[in-house]
Amino acid sequence: MKKIIVQRTIKIIILLAVFAVLFSAVQNILRHKCLYRLDETPETEMWEQLYDLPKDTLDIVFVGSSHVYNGINPVEFYEKTGLKGFDLATSNQDYFTGYHMLKEMFKTQSPKYVVIETYAFHQRPFVDQEYDKNLYYKMSLDDMKLSLNKVGAVREWHKNNNDINVIERLFPVFEYHSRWDELNPADFSDTALRSVELGFAYGTTGDEFITYRGYTNAGTPVECPDLAIEYFDKIVMLCREHGAEIALVTVPDSIIDAGKRLKIGEIADERAIPFIDYNEPSKYESTGLDGDCWRDRSHMNLKGSVLLTDAIVRDFKEAGVIAVKPLDNDRLYLEAGKRIERDTLNRTIPTITDFSTYLDILGNSEDYGVIIAAQGEAFGGLDDALKEKLSAFVPGVDFSDCYGRSFIAVKGLGEDEGILDLGVLSLEGDFDDKTHYEIESVGSFAGSDLEFGSYATIKLNGVDYAENTDGLNFVVYDKSTGEVIDANAFATYAEGAPVIRLRY
Amino acid sequence: MTFNSFAFLGFFAAVMLLYFILPSKSRTILVFVSSLTFYALYNVKVTGFLCIYMILVYAFGILAERSKSKAIFALMVISGLLPLLISKYINFGLSIIDSVVSHISASNASHSVNIIVPLGISYFTFKSIGYITDVYKGKISAERNFITFCAYISFFPEMLAGPIDRTDNLLLQLKEKAGKSFYDLQRGVLLLIWGYFEKMCVADRLGACVDTVYADLYAYSGAAVFVSIAFYSLQIYLDFAGCTHMAMGVAYAMGFRLPQNFSQPYLAVSVQNFWKRWHMSLMGWFKEYVYIPMGGNRKGTIRKYINMMVVFALSGLWHGAGLSFILWGCLNGLLQIGGMIVDPVKEKAYRLFKADTSSEAIKWFKRIGTYILMSCTWVFFRADSVKHALLIFKRAFTGLSLYSLTDGTLYNIGLNEKNMHLLVFFLLIILIYDILREKGFKPIEKILGSHWIFKCIVFLSVLFAVMIFGIYGTAFDASKFIYMQF
Incomplete structure (x- = not known):
């Protein structure tokens, strides 16, 4: 009898193990790799690259929205400072998402610095504003590995929006299963997305000539939603618990509300966090950014990202926010640099007239x-x-x-x-x-x-x-x-x- | 909480865990508690009603055993039926009254009552009426153990779509001592997954076509409408059979055998034969508790036909409160009676042409004929009204062209090309499965008796087929993800 029970238990364990492997493979194939255009939403690739990083590789992490993954170039940052950076950025990221993404990152990495983009200060988590928040949360969280952190994030999300199906969000295959009839070779590839290196989406298409317009008004401080502040403070606490120093950066946008900037300045001062605003006219000018540095009215192109990153490096050094390290010629960063150069050339050649x-x-x-x-x-x-x-x-x-x-x-x-x-x-x-x-x-x-x-x-x-x-x-x-x-x-x-x- | 919800899967897993942890003797208590929990998860207030109803029927059972008064028995049956009549049919009754009044006077008043229809009321009411009748007739003695009785009436796997159990099956099993069986668990899980396959991969895919055409009849005609009529008869079968298999699977996993509800109905060679294979537990109940007490076939041919018509009209009414359901029931009754009248003529014709009625060709000819007839009757079942049903037939014969079967028209009725091909493939699997069963081969038993690796392969294949190809959850729509640049 005992032998039969042992045999059955072994069979059930084997069955469950095979199921788990197949389930994971099926989920990997069916999940949607690209929620917008192939080269414009780097979330899937970003998560894969983060999970692939050797433990404790990173010195600096840039947290934020598409402004960050288009504007801050970790390879350039590395070449100028020796600090290994990563863009932990997702489309329209708010501080709820940013908090859980940082928690996930801190499981394997221990960066000394965390640079937080200020775009999310005036976004209220869980509430639809200009865009559908749920879609952005899916984009940000679907590819996060299943863990207590992810369960916590999805539960918080569900608590604030009952339409969200917890099981579907923890196991996205239950939503994406209906994609079986639209699968393409990219779904079976490990790297479905290109033009993403260390979270930096350098391959974004479109080059718009943008005339920087600066602040829309002189403004009085525009209050931030309480929930945004609550999650920002959670981020601050989390970073400090992990011994990471924080800095706030506003990535250039062609239009910005001065009132919001004033409020962010107050928040940074209250918490003694360095804050650099590249929308501030003199700062913007110091970057050397010009009309041909933009992909669209609020995102940098590759040229813009190099100039902006150089400016951040310069200002961080001057303000003592970071301490540079000697270049150690890390293969990961050198190869990423080569790929960026090569990929950029690949896309340039067909445009040469x-x-x-x-x-x-x-x-x-x-x-x-x-x-x-x-x-x-x-x-x-x-x-x-x-x-x-x-x-x-x-x-x-x-x-x-x-x-x-x-x-x-x-x-x-x-x-x-x-x-x-x-x-x-x-x-x-x-x-x-x-x-x-x-x-x-x-x-x-x-x-x-x-x-x-x-x-x-x-x-x-x-x-x-x-x-x-x-x-x-x-x-x-x-x-x-x-x-x-x-x-x-x-x-x-x-x-x-x-x-x-x-x-x- | 339906069988194909994540909540049910969680609930079932918890019940099974307790089933294997707790001693065998507590099985009935577990069934009772889990059934009430299942019901409470649906609606707590209605659970209170179910409890009161069970107490009442429990008392009726004891009373029926002691009193042989027909009046008391009739009173108990009417009392038992009353909640069903009120909750399910009161609005139908009021609409008839309104309609009559509007014809007599100029009033256009419309009356309705807002009432919650308790989950599974048709099923537990019929079970209860059967129980009272069996006790009254002395077939069984009244159940004294209240927990066992309640577990029988509220047995959760049967609450959603039956089958309608009889006292000589589940009630006896609940009273028996039973050990836990690994075989039962495997069989139960396999049946459950097979049920999911029937419902989610096939029936719901068929439903997508049917809903598309029925919702916009003026946009479709000819072959598209014919295909949707043909699909609906398959949809209702696989939907219902799928739910029954799920119920049987859940019950099996806990060591209970539920009665068969379907026996390859679309392989029936006549309408009479179809009704011996379709919703067998309901037709069995009507035969036992309505048809036979009314005299059955013992009081002459005419009376027999009347009895049959009553049973079929009631069967239609049981399925839904509406004239189209009654019409559907009556149509089936007429087809049955028509079949009985025509049968001797048909036999003579077969003999005259020396046709071998046992040959497969003749059988398939009859099967196809029965399928077409039944598909036509289902139109009344599916349509919103009699008028709507007639419109469906009209549209089916409008612009009818065989060419439209091959020109891609069928890829525009709710399913794209790939989904339509997949559906045809799945229907072939179902057809093979039914033919095998018809020939006495038992696929599930054969699989369970095979090597464990083969069992695992079958189990995982069906499970993943359901997971990937099933129609469930938030259907992914890439267009929802396209957002404006910000």
Whole structure:
């Protein structure tokens, strides 16, 4: 009898263990990785990156909303101070969320400094204001690991909003299960989101030229909701319990209410917390931020984030808020920096319209493979300077007599190769184990019967990426990821006409 | 608290934990306490009513045993029925009176009573009436143990959708000494999950189509309406069968066997045969306590037909207070009687053409015919009114084209393409399951008798199918997450 009970117990434990593993896997696949645009809501990636950090890595944590994850650049901060930072920021974050996120962070990290963004001072937790709070709470908390902290956060949330289903929030699969019919490859990938490093969402799209308008009025102090203050004080207490020093920062926004700023100043003074407001005109000016540093009217782009971070570093040093450390060349931060640089370039290349710049950038980088196929008359529009540049780009090919010729070239993928000749040109081979290429080019002088049948083909694994248009057809291949990052053609055919990019 | 709620799962887990911790002899007390708790979680005030009702029926039972007066018995039955009649039918009665008055006079007054319908009142009332009748007829002696009696009447797995238990089943089991069985637990859990599958993966998916079409009849016509009519008959079956399997599963886990409520009804070869397989516990109750006392088939053919019509009209009324329900019941009664009249003619025709009535082809022909007939009667059951039902038929024959079965029209009736394909796949599983059972193969028993790893695979597969493909909770809608830039 005892043996049977033991056997049954073991079977039940095995069943429960298999269930738990499958449940976790299913939840991971079905949960919604991106609640808005792929590159604009970094919450999922932020949590994964936080949980992946080795214990006690962080020196400084930046807590706040999208202003923080767009505006404060931890890699830049590290390079300038040696302090390892992380953006513990989520969209429209208020201090209720911030408090529970910090609690979660303190489980594995012990930063010396916590920088709190002031945006949440005038947001009342649990209450819908300009946006639907519940959606933002889902975005912030769904990917937090199941723990007593998460249970506490969800219970507080439920207490303030009975519509919230506690089970669904603790196990989001019960809400997201209906996504089974919209799953895509990203749902099965570990890193569904890109362009997020250390919580910093650098890849946000959109570049708006913003004229900074500063304060809307001189104002009298605008009171903060009691609940916001209550949670802010909880944050202060939590940080102090963990020995972390606190600073308050207002990230630049194109419009800000001076009355709110005054109140925040009072709160900071009462609690003896340093406060720097980058919306204050002189401070804003000191950052060097300009109209081209904005993604939209209230968020920085990558350029803006570098300038703002540099300003924060400078001011924190001056005010004695932080003590810098010698750079220890931490791989995590160096690689994150490289990825930011590379990813930014990946997104820049398809936007370059100037042919000369295009050749310069691709010619100076070893990260890309470039495949070129000419179609029709592809050289009539090139002046001597551009021909020279093209010769430098594809060594061994002389473009002095190229009118109407076919042309194919492969650069940066194994041995560089370029052929310029009459007739039908073709080239085939393998870049690596995964990628097979087939290139063909037919210029305008290929033969009288082909004069009107010229074409260009650039096939990778059977897929033709060529723009198939007269001129020089380019395909740019990211060697590290194996992805085609740009496929376009430059209109290089018309003599005397500008060389323009034909696809953006 | 419905079976497919997280609250119920928590409640069930707690009950099972106590069931395995407490000694076997306290099983009845546990059933009683958990049933009252289940009821109280629904509505505390109504729980008080249930307690008073049980005390009353308990006393009636003892009285029925002692007094053989027909008048007292009738009084007890009427008293037992009164709460059901008042709570469920008073507004229907008032609406009829209003309608009559408005025809006689020019008054357009409308009267209604705001009354809470106690959860499961149809089920526990019928159980109670059956109990009083059985005691009065001397089939059983009145139950003296109040806890056992209350556990029988308020047995929580049966409160939501039956089955309507009889005194010779659950009441006896409650009085028996029973050990705890790991097999019963496994069987119970598997039945429960299977019930979830039927209800949440299939019935509710069918319901999405039916609701879409019925809610906007002028937007749909032809094949779309026909499909929704066909789907509704499957929806009501799988919804009801799913709930019954859940109830049976919960009861099984605690060592109780509940009566079967369905026996592959859509594999019935005639309407008579259908009603032997559909809601068996209710039809059994009507047969035992209405049809037979009225004379059954002992008083001639005409009387038999009248008795049948009464039973079916009452059955319609039991399902809902409305003329369309009564009409639905009467239609089924007429189909039954029609079938009985036509049967000899059909047999002659089969003999004339030397058709082998036992062949599978003939059986499937009859099954499809029965399914079509039953689907037509369900229209009256589902429609808001008789007028609405007639409109459904009218729309079904408007713009009818077979082409619309393949041109994507069916992906616009509440389910997208992937969901529709999944639904068809699930319906095939249900069909195979029912065919296997029809042939005497018992899938659940076979699974339980197999190697434990296979059992685990089946258990987890069905569980995850329910979890992923079930229609429940806050349906995710990506558009809700799209917000304005701030």
